[in-house]
Amino acid sequence: MPCVPDVGSLAPEGFMSMKGKDRAALRAEAHHLNVQVHIGHAGLTPALLTSLNDVLRTHELVKVQVAKAGDLTAKDAARDAAERTRAEVIQVIGRTFTLYRENPDLKRGELPPWRG
Structure with a gap:
């Protein structure tokens, strides 16, 4: 079974960690x-962060993949991206991580349990 890091410790300072x-x-x-x-070999560029913010605003839940070519690990990229976009790290597996940021402006008929 692969070792998955504890993502609760990846939450940026000042954020309430989600319930399990x-x-x-x-x-x-x-x-x-x-x-x-x-995320390419250039890392977290301002253009990439703008794009990530746009996707988080429209979808709330985003899957991000880090290129093999760069020196950036998925865990470091997840922590940095979450801090810079005010999102929460949900999961880090291999070179892929998932971020979540609630958008209160999104209208939904039935709210998921974490938005209630």
């Missing part, structure tokens, strides 16, 4: 998502 049940629900929802943002 809420994080598990988000992980289950993210399982079926395709990667929407790719």
Whole structure:
């Protein structure tokens, strides 16, 4: 079984860490998502962060993949991206991580349990 880092310790300072049940629900929802943002060898550039912010605003839950070519690890990229976008790290597996940031402006008929 692969070793998955404790993502609760990846939450930026000043953020309330999610409950395990809420994080598990988000992980289950993210399982079926395709990667929407790719971090290349240049790392977290201002243009990439703008793009990531846009995707977080429209989708709330985003899967991000880090390129093999760069020196950046997924854990470091997740921590840095979460801090700079005010999002929460949900999961880090291999070179892929998942971020979540609630958007209160999104209208939904039935709210998921973590938004209630």
